[in-house]
Each structure stands twice: as structure tokens, then as C-alpha cells.
Amino acid sequence: MTQVELSPAPRRFGETSRSDAWWAQPLAVFSGLSAFVVYSTWAAFQGTHYHFGPYLSPFYSPELFGDSPHALFGPKPGLWPSWLPFSPALLILWIPAGFRTTCYYYRGAYYKSFWADPVACAVGEPRKSYLGENSLPLILQNVHRYFLYLALVFLLVLAHDVWKALWFADAAGKMTFGIGVGTLVLAVNVVLLGGYTIGCHSLRHLVGGGLDEISCAPTCANAWRCVSCLNRRHMLWAWMSLFWVGFSDVYVRLCALGVWHDLRIV
Numbered sequence: 001m002t003q004v005e006l007s008p009a010p011r012r013f014g015e016t017s018r019s020d021a022w023w024a025q026p027l028a029v030f031s032g033l034s035a036f037v038v039y040s041t042w043a044a045f046q047g048t049h050y051h052f053g054p055y056l057s058p059f060y061s062p063e064l065f066g067d068s069p070h071a072l073f074g075p076k077p078g079l080w081p082s083w084l085p086f087s088p089a090l091l092i093l094w095i096p097a098g099f100r101t102t103c104y105y106y107r108g109a110y111y112k113s114f115w116a117d118p119v120a121c122a123v124g125e126p127r128k129s130y131l132g133e134n135s136l137p138l139i140l141q142n143v144h145r146y147f148l149y150l151a152l153v154f155l156l157v158l159a160h161d162v163w164k165a166l167w168f169a170d171a172a173g174k175m176t177f178g179i180g181v182g183t184l185v186l187a188v189n190v191v192l193l194g195g196y197t198i199g200c201h202s203l204r205h206l207v208g209g210g211l212d213e214i215s216c217a218p219t220c221a222n223a224w225r226c227v228s229c230l231n232r233r234h235m236l237w238a239w240m241s242l243f244w245v246g247f248s249d250v251y252v253r254l255c256a257l258g259v260w261h262d263l264r265i266v
Contacts, residue, residue: 011124022120030113032239033106036246040093043249047087049256050249054165055182057249058189062157063088070164096245099151102144104201105238145202155194162187168264179266182251189241189248196237199230 016022043050043059050057051068063070065077066088076086100106111117118125133141165183167175197203208214208224215221230237254260 015124016120016122018120018122022123026113026116026119029109032242033110033113036242039246040097040249043253044089044093045085045087047089049253050089052182052252052255052262053169053180054167055180055186055252055255055262056161056164057089057252058158058161058186058193058245059093059249060089061154061161062092064091095147095150096154099144099147099197100238100242102141102147103238104144105234107141145206148197148200148202148206151197151200155190155197158186158190158193162190177266178264181263181265182255184265185248185251189244192237192241192244195230196234196241198227199232199234199237200227201231201234203227204231 040059043057047066050060051063051070056063056068056070060066060068061070062072065071065073065075067075068088071088080086112119116126133139162183165186166177166179168178168180170176204224204227207227208217208220211217211220214224251260255262
């Protein structure tokens with residue numbers, strides 16, 4: 001008897017037998033990431049209201065050149081072209097943006113929500129072929145490990161910003177120790193960014209992935225377990241840190257505009 005092999009017809013885009021709200025998660029991710037990209041782009045181009053007293057927005061830290069007391073190398077260079085927009089954030093924001101864009105979790109998230117590749121399990125895709133990350137431009141995603149090294153340096157810079165946020169100028173201009181709500185906002189930002197960054201898949205491989213027997217290297221084994229513990233909730237850390245870094249900029253900006261008044265706790 002002749003056997004005929006039947007292959008199922010490919011699904012059209014969005015076609016599925018699923019009865020659940022499969023579109024809800026991609027839509028939520030699309031909305032959340034889009035809102036952050038729009039706000040952070042707007043905030044980066046402002047170039048004003050990004051500092052208040054000892055507080056510096058994490059979107060602008062480290063401030064290499066600028067008009068605030070936090071600028072490391074003084075005001076905008078005189079050689080800066082007049083036709084080119086200037087903002088201290090544009091000089092450094094590409095590093096955390098590159099780290100998140102190439103993050104293993106975010107890649108899966110925005111591939112589904114923005115490109116529908118795939119939009120969801122057992123749901124028809126808008127394309128017939130899959131090229132993966134073996135060719136341009138997506139092969140550039142492999143630079144994630146190098147953005148990790150820069151992101152770890154940024155953590156130290158932001159931690160130093162929290163230290164600076166503990167010192168306030170009194171009426172005589174003398175620096176005195178204190179804690180304001182803004183200090184706590186910036187401190188929580190470092191904690192959440194630290195949980196996200198240190199839980200990175202690339203760091204997990206860096207501290208323990210190159211060993212055949214990790215038990216033979218107790219220090220690496222403990223570091224690997226620590227990173228793995230954070231990595232188990234990598235998605236949660238990613239979203240909490242994304243929200244809080246945006247909120248940190250909002251808090252400093254509204255204080256600088258006089259909309260919010262920073263409460264001194266100590």
C-alpha cells in the first residue's frame with residue numbers, strides 16, 4: 001500500500017487554535033518597552049532639569065560634560081558643532097541602552113512583541129523563513145558580553161552617586177550628612193540595576209561556565225551560585241530595574257522643576 005505523507009498547511013499570520021488570550025503578554029511587553037523608549041529618548045534630548053542638589057539622574061550619569069556641579073570635565077566643549085544637538089545623556093546613554101538591547105531576555109521579549117518572531121507558541125508568523133542571529137544585523141547581538149563589562153562599571157558610578165546624595169549643602173554652604181527621599185530613590189535604583197546586571201547570563205558563564213568541574217574551584221562555584229540565584233528571576237529584575245531607572249529620572253526632574261519637593265528624612 002502506498003503511504004502518502006501529509007504536511008500541515010502553514011498557518012497564516014495570527015492564525016491559531018488557541019482559545020486563551022495569547023496576545024496579552026506580547027501586547028503588554030510592546031506597550032511597556034515603547035513607553036520607556038519614548039520617555040527615555042525625550043529625557044535624553046532635554047539636557048536640562050536632570051540634577052537637583054546632590055541628586056543626578058541615572059540617565060545622565062556619569063556626566064562627562066555639562067552645566068551641573070556633577071560634570072567631570074566641565075561644560076560642553078567649545079569644539080562641539082553648533083548644528084549637532086548636545087545633551088550629557090547622549091554621550092553615555094548608548095552603553096546601558098546597548099546592554100539592555102542585547103540582553104538575552106529582552107531579545108526574546110522584543111522579538112515576539114515587535115517583530116512577531118514568533119508572536120506566541122502555536123500562532124502563525126508573518127514570515128516563512130528563520131535566519132536567526134548568524135548574519136547581519138542580528139549577529140551584532142553577540143557583543144552583549146562586552147556591554148556587560150561597561151554596565152558593571154556603570155554600577156560603581158551609580159553607587160558613587162548614592163554616596164554623593166548623602167551630602168547636602170546647608171545655608172552656609174557646608175556639606176552635612178543627610179538622607180532625603182531622593183537618596184532612597186537612587187539607592188533602590190542601584191539595588192535593582194545590580195540585581196539585573198549581576199544576574200546576567202553572560203556573567204553567569206564568565207564566573208563558572210568555562211570550568212569542566214566547578215566543584216574544583218570553590219570561589220567560582222560560590223560566585224556562579226550567586227549569579228544563578230539572581231538569574232532565576234532575570235525577567236523580574238529586568239522589568240523592575242527598567243521601571244525604576246525611569247522613575248528615578250522623573251523624580252529628579254520634577255524636583256528640579258519645583259513640582260515635587262524632596263523630603264529630608266535625616
